[in-house]
Amino acid sequence: MKQLKLTGFIFFLLSLTESLTLPTKPQDVDHFSAIQKFIDENTASLALIAFAQYVQEVTFEEAEMLLQVMMEYKEKCLADTTLPECSKVANEAVQDMMCAMKGLSQRHNFSHCCSKIGFEKRLCFLYNKKANIGFLPPFPTLDPEEKCQAYKNDRKSFLNRHMYEVARRNPFVFAPVLLTVAARFEEVATACCEEQQKANCFGVKAVPITQYLKGLSSYQKNVCGAFLKFGPKVLNSINIAVLSKKFPKIGFTELTSLLEDVSSMYDGCCEGDVVRCIRDQSQVMNHICSKQDSISSKIKECCEKETPEREDCIVNTSKDDRPANLSLREPKFTDSENMCQERDSNPNDFFAEFIYEYSRRHVDLSTPELLRITQVYKDLLEDCCRRENPPDCYRRAEEKFNETTEKSLTMVQQECKRFQGLGKDGLQHQFLVDLVRWKPELTDEELLSLFTSFTAAGEKCCEAQEPEACLSKEVVVTCQGNHSQLQREESRKGIRKGRV
Numbered sequence: 061m062k063q064l065k066l067t068g069f070i071f072f073l074l075s076l077t078e079s080l081t082l083p084t085k086p087q088d089v090d091h092f093s094a095i096q097k098f099i100d101e102n103t104a105s106l107a108l109i110a111f112a113q114y115v116q117e118v119t120f121e122e123a124e125m126l127l128q129v130m131m132e133y134k135e136k137c138l139a140d141t142t143l144p145e146c147s148k149v150a151n152e153a154v155q156d157m158m159c160a161m162k163g164l165s166q167r168h169n170f171s172h173c174c175s176k177i178g179f180e181k182r183l184c185f186l187y188n189k190k191a192n193i194g195f196l197p198p199f200p201t202l203d204p205e206e207k208c209q210a211y212k213n214d215r216k217s218f219l220n221r222h223m224y225e226v227a228r229r230n231p232f233v234f235a236p237v238l239l240t241v242a243a244r245f246e247e248v249a250t251a252c253c254e255e256q257q258k259a260n261c262f263g264v265k266a267v268p269i270t271q272y273l274k275g276l277s278s279y280q281k282n283v284c285g286a287f288l289k290f291g292p293k294v295l296n297s298i299n300i301a302v303l304s305k306k307f308p309k310i311g312f313t314e315l316t317s318l319l320e321d322v323s324s325m326y327d328g329c330c331e332g333d334v335v336r337c338i339r340d341q342s343q344v345m346n347h348i349c350s351k352q353d354s355i356s357s358k359i360k361e362c363c364e365k366e367t368p369e370r371e372d373c374i375v376n377t378s379k380d381d382r383p384a385n386l387s388l389r390e391p392k393f394t395d396s397e398n399m400c401q402e403r404d405s406n407p408n409d410f411f412a413e414f415i416y417e418y419s420r421r422h423v424d425l426s427t428p429e430l431l432r433i434t435q436v437y438k439d440l441l442e443d444c445c446r447r448e449n450p451p452d453c454y455r456r457a458e459e460k461f462n463e464t465t466e467k468s469l470t471m472v473q474q475e476c477k478r479f480q481g482l483g484k485d486g487l488q489h490q491f492l493v494d495l496v497r498w499k500p501e502l503t504d505e506e507l508l509s510l511f512t513s514f515t516a517a518g519e520k521c522c523e524a525q526e527p528e529a530c531l532s533k534e535v536v537v538t539c540q541g542n543h544s545q546l547q548r549e550e551s552r553k554g555i556r557k558g559r560v
């Protein structure tokens with residue numbers, strides 16, 4: 061900690077209440093300062109994202125006023141770090157500013173959050189985010205000439221407005237994604253405003269950006285949804301499967317250590333804490349890049365890039381090759397004589413290792429499929445360990461896994477056939493009926509959100525080469541688990557502890 065000059069860090073910061081581990085190795089300090097510099101340079105954008113995501117109803121004018129307050133706060137705290145209000149962490153400052161602005165909380169109906177404190181307040185703001193954005197007007201489309209005029213007249217305001225409009229319509233997407241979208245949007249604006257055929261240029265160049273945003277937005281919404289509904293354990297299982305597929309070479313101990321960083325990142329990012337999200341994501345990437353040899357051979361180029369390109373690049377790299385000596389079968393979990401004792405001595409680690417071993421050997425299976433197989437294995441052991449001769453019983457495991465996979469494939473194929481046969485409207489109706497029958501306990505809002513993500517995914521994935529893999533990316537675990545109040549409570553406690 062000695063090497064760090066704290067003066068540069070005050071803003072958004074390391075009030076030591078923030079559960080951050082300060083870096084000790086010199087190269088980590090470099091990354092740490094780089095990320096802090098990045099945060100400082102992007103304060104306005106980050107604040108705008110937080111305002112627009114927490115209270116999507118806020119108007120652009122209100123958001124700009126809040127931004128003004130934020131910048132003044134930053135100046136003040138840079139000038140005098142000892143002021144009591146400067147010991148707040150960023151997220152707290154953002155929420156307090158929204159509460160302090162006259163009339164804002166009444167106008168947009170979030171006063172109940174302002175009367176809470178600490179964890180309850182953060183949770184209240186989180187639950188104020190609305191996945192169903194039907195109450196917002198459609199994304200404003202300007203005539204390209206007007207757009208370019210606006211860009212020329214006031215570049216900053218124009219870009220801020222775009223960021224605001226995107227953020228309030230994607231309240232769960234992580235801040236780094238929105239910053240990337242903004243940077244790429246600016247590139248497009250710069251290029252297209254020089255062109256004769258502006259409309260055409262915007263049309264063509266915007267497509268990959270929209271796809272990038274949509275893909276990550278729906279993934280992050282689903283994963284965070286699973287986290288909030290089912291708790292940190294489910295999140296951990298998802299991440300084990302995802303990381304083991306992407307990095308099949310990684311050892312289990314290394315994975316467990318990486319997983320701690322990843323879980324902490326989801327804690328912050330899912331909660332909507334934009335600064336912590338950026339910092340944690342960078343920490344995860346440092347971890348990965350510093351252990352390249354044992355993690356992946358595909359990320360060398362990415363790791364040479366700077367934040368935030370580095371992060372995007374790693375997220376986007378393809379899976380590493382499966383080590384040649386890694387057989388498809390892992391006898392450890394099916395052939396050993398004392399599976400039941402091993403399970404009982406530490407069930408969490410036991411099943412974590414199972415997901416890891418199965419996922420790195422079956423990198424083409426979707427994440428939900430891997431979680432289903434884990435559940436099948438759990439159930440099987442539950443049954444077998446009560447019997448007289450457990451090993452005889454759980455030796456059938458692999459057969460069961462194969463059955464599960466085949467059943468899912470058949471189901472996807474059937475659903476896609478039905479999707480193509482019924483056409484969009486017909487399918488939507490039929491699908492909604494099925495959904496209500498299948499999950500009667502869901503609230504209207506949950507139903508709608510499930511429904512929308514499914515139909516969107518169907519539209520996209522049934523055309524894809526590998527519908528099953530595509531669907532899994534689009535709809536991660538929406539159908540997993542159990543919607544009981546109990547688990548919600550557990551998940552809240554999980555966030556409270558801040559650790560998974």
Ligand SMILES: *[C@@H]1O[C@H](CO)[C@@H](O)[C@H](O)[C@H]1NC(C)=O
Pocket residue numbers: 169172
């Ligand atoms: C305002 O928020 C409260 C608490 O969440 C809710 O019960 C009420 O229906 C909301 N009112 C409006 C107009 O959205």
Ligand SMILES: *[C@@H]1O[C@H](CO)[C@@H](O)[C@H](O)[C@H]1NC(C)=O
Pocket residue numbers: 272372373376
């Ligand atoms: C991700 O990779 C694909 C090709 O593998 C490329 O077309 C796309 O532009 C990349 N996206 C980003 C954000 O780098």
Ligand SMILES: *[C@@H]1O[C@H](CO)[C@@H](O)[C@H](O)[C@H]1NC(C)=O
Pocket residue numbers: 383385386
């Ligand atoms: C596979 O090879 C790697 C290195 O080449 C080695 O570390 C590992 O122990 C081997 N695994 C098995 C199951 O043989």
Ligand SMILES: *[C@@H]1O[C@H](CO)[C@@H](O)[C@H](O)[C@H]1NC(C)=O
Pocket residue numbers: 458459462
């Ligand atoms: C399960 O499927 C794999 C891959 O298709 C196959 O190699 C294996 O023999 C199957 N195992 C059983 C027990 O059916």
Ligand SMILES: *[C@@H]1O[C@H](CO)[C@@H](O)[C@H](O)[C@H]1NC(C)=O
Pocket residue numbers: 542543544546
């Ligand atoms: C869901 O949770 C409830 C209450 O905890 C329990 O009774 C029920 O069996 C669970 N359902 C499933 C499918 O796990």
